[in-house]
Amino acid sequence: MKKAVFIAYNQALTERVDYILKQLNIKGFTQWPVVNGAGTFGGEPRMGTHTWPEMNSATLTVVEEEMVPLLLKYVQKLDEVNKENGIRAFVWDITSLY
């Protein structure tokens, strides 16, 4: 069973997210280098405006189900290094693919 993991994070974490994917041998992904966003629970919005100058990036990757807990674990670890940067991962079901 495949799952899609959507990871949204501060731009400044790009290289480390790429590193996680590489370490977990995840080859396929789709990346949006520059996206806007804000967290639901605290954290600064990332709007690329004068008020909120920082920006987020997003990566969507489709992986085997057993890979998901590992990926989430690393994402959490990265988040704990410094909460101010902010990184979140969301897991979706993949119903079909070709």
Place this chain on the structure above:
Amino acid sequence: MSIYSTAVNKPISTLMIFTAILVLGIASYLQLPVDQYPKMDPPYITVMAAYPGANASDIEENVTKILEDQLNSVDELKEMTSTSYDNLSVVSLEFEWEVNLDEASNDVRDAVDKAMQDLPDDMDRPTIMKINTSSMPILIYAVTAKESYPGLDKIIDDKLITRLNRVDGLASAVLSGGPERVVYVDLDPNKLDAYNLTLEQIGSKIQAENMDVASGNVKMGLMDYSLRVEGEFEESDQIKDIVLGTMNNRTIYLHDVATVRDTVKDITLEQTINRRDGGVLMITKQTDANAVEVAEQAKKEIELAKKELPSDIQFQIISDNSRFIIQSVDNLQETLLYALLFVVIVVFLFLGRWRATFIIALTIPISLIVAFIYLFATGESLNMISLSSLSIAIGMVVDDAIVVLENVTKHIDRGSRPREAAKYGTNEVWLSVIVTTLVTVAVFFPLTLVTGMTGIIFKQLGWIVCITIITSTITAISLTPMLCSQLLKLQDKTKLKKHSFYAMSSRALDKLDAFYERLINWVLHHKTVVICSMFGLFGVSVFMARYIQTDFMPMNDQSEMSAYAKMQSGQRVEETKRVALAIDSVIRARIPEINLINLSYGTEEEASTASLMNTTGSNILNMRIRTVEREERDRSVFEIADQMRAIFKEFPEIVEFTVSTGSMGFASNTADIEVIGHDFATTTAVAQRISHEASKFPAVGDIKISRDDDKMELQVVLDQDKLAQHALTTAEIGQYMRNRVYGFRNTKFKEDGEEYDIIVRLDEKYRSSITDVENILITDGHGQKVRLKELGHIREYYSPPTIERKNKQRLLTVSLSPAAGVALGEVAGIAQNIIDNMEDVPQDVTFYIGGSYEDQQESFGSLIMLLLLSLMLVYIVMAAQFESFKMPFIIMMAIPFAFTGVVLALLMTHTSLSVVAALGAVMLVGIVTKNGIVLIDFINLLRERGVPLYEAIAKACRSRLRPVLMTSLTTILGMVPMALSSGEGSETWKPMGIAVIGGMVFSTLITLIIVPAIYAATNKSGNRNKEKKLAKQYLFMEGVEEETLPAVTQ
């Protein structure tokens, strides 16, 4: 790809690009010429025409007017002034700035050629020189000699001046006061009469004998000989034995009717140097040449020439402008280094980290070095203005790098990797960094548009600051992130030592932040009181501004003085010499600081360039004085000059005197009243009235009327009927008289390859009274002898010794220089006042106030224009940045207080407002607004993030205190070395340092208080209104019930 990502991704390329810039910059710096100011002498060409024996009026009529008529049509001519002296006409042509002097001098040469047809026949070709007669020589040497004194003139001319003339850019090198060898043949008219000879016959006879003639070839046998008849005198002694003819079988020798003297010229300008005989060597440069380069070359040539000169000839420097320039530029470079050091210290104190400080400090040399490249590329020089500009820039160039570095550090502290932190940290701030740079450029760019003489100063400053600031911005968004990514490291905060410098400085700064936050909270609750008292303060300073004195350019202490003293008109030179020596003794006794006094009195028979530099006359004493070096004396030359004035006043023989301390013509500090009118008597009378009125004011120091008192002259008035009877013309009589009195000079005595004039004329005792002159015998057209008195009579009359003209109109100037401690503006006010209150001014007389006051007015005028233009541009840039009409006003509220600070600083230090100080004030507009922008920008940001007004202000102020203090302190401390310096030339830039420091300190403090207060006062209900407005725009949401909306979780 953006510039900062490229830079971070390619650190080596980035490093190489900046290394290349550094190398280019250092190469340019090493080749930059040194000068006092940017090239500001307008192109000048001077045409000098000597017509010996004519008085000033003749010169004006027969030479000056003719030259002027032709020269007037030369292209690009801006102003033409002329002075007609006795024997000499000088026409000075000032050209438009852009003109090419070589082309112009060709045009001038053509015009002079045309004029030649109308000029008197026996006149030499006028000389054309690329100099401004009002500019002083760049080098003046005293040349003293013992044994070689009688031949000094020739020796120097041969061995030295020919060498000097080869120096590129040197306009003239002349020795004044050296003795000149001539051979006089003094005739006794009675004996001439007895032997039936005339002066002209004798003159021609001497010429006829003094000849070598090649007479063809003689072939004898196998040989071919060339034949020569040789008669040239080998010794001057031979002249007296020339046979003039026979009478009653007796041979008449020349010594029967004349005495022949091989001697030094009778009438000369006498120079003494520390009471020793000698001459003064004056070296002037062409207007477009670099003073320092020419002086250095000239000195080298003098050193080389010394080896060939007799050992008793010694050189002493009287005045050396280049030394002063080099020293002041050195001093300024030193202050620049101190400024750099101070800035680095400030950055270190605030950042507390060595690596960060290094990254910031690196932007300084790079930005400054690009300025050197600019200077080199535009052919400019290292001078007081360009270096002062760099001093100003030095505090500003770090600002952008600091902003970038702070943001990058913020990311690193969050745990980001330095590479990413550098990229994304720069990405977040690069736009606002560019906008703040735009504000500064908005202030400085208009400076480059100023025209005229002041424009030259401002242009350089404007360009240099703009270029350095823009370079610093580019560096801040390329090199700084690159270095951050390479040098900064992830720091573990828990590992920081408690007593590290970083910890200590941040604790101290935290305390300061907390104090400021409390202060702001108090201010916010007492807005009205604070704002009103601030404006009260501003009002007081506006009132106090009236007590500030104004100056054009501060005078520099160059360890030199010159004095001019005029005694009774027509006084014999021996009497002038007696008084001169008496003054010399008194000065030596009373002023211990003096180490060289050069006295010069008397006049040269034939005018030369030397006489252009000073007014000379048998009744005039010119002194040049050199004091010991600045470090070795307590008093400034200005104080010594005051004492000199007191000494001059003790001598009743002196009618008029001036003592001046400036050396370059540019630094002359006078308000000139030009009196324009044709009639000598009326204009002189008016000038004397002005002078009399002005002398009543204690603020007026020296008063000098450019036209000397009328000199008595003798005029031969011929009777035309009698002339006709004797078949003579006025021209013939003129020629006869000229031969007898001035001398018949048509041949030269040659010795050792040198030529000396042989002057045949009547012995002095036969031409030294009116009766003697009337009794001079003239041969008439019928061969009869007739005395001059039978043809007319001699009349005594008065005529002006010099006639000045400007644009073909006669004028004279009354120059008023300020007394010690008085500013030029005040003297100009007095001058204006005198003119306005003049009663019954003759109809054809007009007035005009010129001099350096005119330049000062022009400069201050353009400064005010500049200020307005800067303010408008700053407003435009800020309004665009904040997308608001209101915010720029709040920020610009700090500007008036900068001027309050300038006023206070100038008053407290008794400094007068010179152009340079005013310039500092204009610059404050840019620097001061920067502080306001930083504050407002952050308050706005917090407000948009939804923080309540007062809290937003207090929080923003607290967090922005450090950047504001840091940028202000770097600028202030960058200026401190300038304000405190006391070396050569410091008088010029000190006022700017003082003005900027005063303005910055005051405005920074005020900005920190008044900007938050006004922001609070003008924004009270702003955001609540905004919300209501917004709700009205989204009408489709109106139906939704309040209760159904979920509670907002914060």
